[in-house]
Amino acid sequence: MIIQTVSKKLRTVVALTLTLGLFAGSAAQSAYPTKPIKLVVPYNAGGGTDILARSVAAAAGESLGQPIVVDNRAGASGMIGSEYVGKSKSDGYVLLMTAADTHSVNPHVYPKIRYDAQKDFTPIVQIGYLPYALVVNPKVGANNLNEFVALAKKNPGKYTYSSWGIGSSSQVAMEMFKQKTGTELLHVPYTGAAPAMGAVVSGETDAMFVPLSLAVPNQKAGKVKIMGLGAPKRFVDAADIPTLAEQGVPLNTAPWIGILGPANLPPEAVQQFYKAVSQAAEKPEVQAALRTGGLQIDVLNPADFKALLATDFERWGATVRQAGIKAQ
Numbered sequence: 531m532i533i534q535t536v537s538k539k540l541r542t543v544v545a546l547t548l549t550l551g552l553f554a555g556s557a558a559q560s561a562y563p564t565k566p567i568k569l570v571v572p573y574n575a576g577g578g579t580d581i582l583a584r585s586v587a588a589a590a591g592e593s594l595g596q597p598i599v600v601d602n603r604a605g606a607s608g609m610i611g612s613e614y615v616g617k618s619k620s621d622g623y624v625l626l627m628t629a630a631d632t633h634s635v636n637p638h639v640y641p642k643i644r645y646d647a648q649k650d651f652t653p654i655v656q657i658g659y660l661p662y663a664l665v666v667n668p669k670v671g672a673n674n675l676n677e678f679v680a681l682a683k684k685n686p687g688k689y690t691y692s693s694w695g696i697g698s699s700s701q702v703a704m705e706m707f708k709q710k711t712g713t714e715l716l717h718v719p720y721t722g723a724a725p726a727m728g729a730v731v732s733g734e735t736d737a738m739f740v741p742l743s744l745a746v747p748n749q750k751a752g753k754v755k756i757m758g759l760g761a762p763k764r765f766v767d768a769a770d771i772p773t774l775a776e777q778g779v780p781l782n783t784a785p786w787i788g789i790l791g792p793a794n795l796p797p798e799a800v801q802q803f804y805k806a807v808s809q810a811a812e813k814p815e816v817q818a819a820l821r822t823g824g825l826q827i828d829v830l831n832p833a834d835f836k837a838l839l840a841t842d843f844e845r846w847g848a849t850v851r852q853a854g855i856k857a858q
Contacts, residue, residue, distance in 0.1 A: 562799045563596040568624045569789070572611025572632060574604045578660075578723075578741060578823055582787060583627040585819035586657060589810035594802065607695065607857075608632040609643060616650035620792040622799030625654065630785030631699045634842040638850040639697030639857050652795040653839055655804045656788040656830035657811060658820065661761035662703050663745035663771065665754040666737040667730050675757045675777040678737070682713035690716045692726040692735040697857040700726065702846055703739035703760060703783035705853040707774075710781050730754055739783055742768060743824035760784060767821050786842065787825060788835055800832050 571583045580602060587598035603611035612632045618624035633647040645651075664675070670689065672678035682689055693701035696719050708715060718735050720726040727744050729735040731753045742765055748754045758774040759765060760783030774781045789807065791800070810816050811829050820827055830838060 562622055562796070562802050563594055565623065566597045566599055567591075567594070567622070567803075568601050569598050570601045570603050570611045570615050570624065570626050572603055572605075572608035572626065572628055575602045578743060579627065579629055579787065582657070582820060582823045582825055585816055585823075586627070586789075586807060586810055589813055589816045590803070590806040593806040593809045607636055607640070607697065609636060609640065609645070612636075612647075613645045615790070616645040616792060618792050620652075620794045620796070622791060622795055622803065625789055625791045625803070626651070627657075627787070627789045629660070629699065629787050630842060630846065633790070633839060634785070634846040635697060635699055635702055635850065637843070638847040639855055641856070642858075648840075648843065650793050651790040652793055652800060653832050653835040654789045654791055654795075654800050655807045655832065656786050656828065656835040656838060657807065658825045658827040658829070659761070659784040659786045660741050660824055661759045661765045661826050662700070662739040662783045662785070663742050663759055664707065664737065664739055664757040664774065665727075665730060665745050665748070666757060667733050667735075668752070668755055669733055670736050670755075672757065673755065675774060675779065678757050679711050679713060679779070682711070682715060686714040687716060689736040690718050692718050692720055692729045692738045694723045694726045695719050695721065695857075697850070697855050699783075699785045699846075700739050701855065702849050702853070703785075704737075705855065706781055706783055706849050707739070707760070707779070709849065709852060710779055741824045742771075743822070761826065763826075765824075765826055784826070786838060788830075804832055 569587050571580045573579045583600050587600050591598040603614055608631055615624055615626035637643055637647045666672055672681055691704050726738055727740055730738050745756055749756050756771055758772050758777055760774050760781050762782055808829050811827055
């Protein structure tokens with residue numbers, strides 16, 4: 531009788547311990563976040579990535595129950611902010627929202643880069659990609675992609691293209707185009723997207739790859755002609771603009787936009803933040819803001835984003851190597 535009573539008490543204690551353990555585990559999983567999160571943007575405030583980041587941060591912060599504070603750490607083609615995050619504590623409170631330039635392009639262009647794009651970061655979520663438009667000055671005399679390619683092939687080295695810097699995604703996008711079409715255009719780098727686009731508008735240069743947020747207003751004003759989109763599909767808010775692939779040039783020049791953290795982030799933090807961004811991207815007001823910024827919304831989970839990063843690292847890198855692009 532005594533043995534049965536002790537056994538019953540023992541079973542009760544074990545059951546209670548297991549129950550408390552389950553509650554403790556549940557509490558640990560839901561503990562993140564317990565304080566504000568810093569979302570580093572490695573570009574200037576007011577720029578395209580910054581505007582997109584602030585739209586996502588506000589909505590995702592509501593889902594997480596903690597504010598997400600955008601911290602601009604611009605400089606060195608995005609490498610200053612990226613390095614800062616890559617060397618931050620792996621607790622989920624310092625994250626990076628960036629574009630393909632910092633992780634798919636820069637490692638191949640800059641010999642003295644101070645972070646490892648593949649080893650120093652944890653992929654969290656791709657939010658989407660920027661469908662770059664190939665634009666030309668109206669004086670070039672091309673009304674469509676085939677005409678532009680024909681002119682460039684007939685006059686190798688005559689036409690110029692602008693970019694927002696040596697090794698930028700705008701330059702690498704055009705080098706992809708040149709390699710795919712067998713054309714030769716001369717590169718003229720500028721110190722930003724606005725002056726590079728201004729050069730095409732003024733006729734100082736003949737062409738460039740540029741985000742739709744710059745291409746469409748200038749096309750409507752008659753200042754440039756859009757030859758097509760270097761993207762997997764047509765942009766939802768510019769359905770009349772065909773892709774390059776539709777016109778016989780199968781080429782994807784669209785850089786990804788996504789969020790990463792330092793290496794070895796806790797899985798629960800990764801999943802919580804991914805979930806919050808996914809929910810934010812479903813809100814109509816956020817979708818409208820992202821599309822206005824020229825972003826094709828295409829949310830990828832951590833595993834799929836990691837796979838994309840590996841693929842794009844090689845894809846952009848191959849173009850950089852073939853073109854011999856190097857920056858100091």
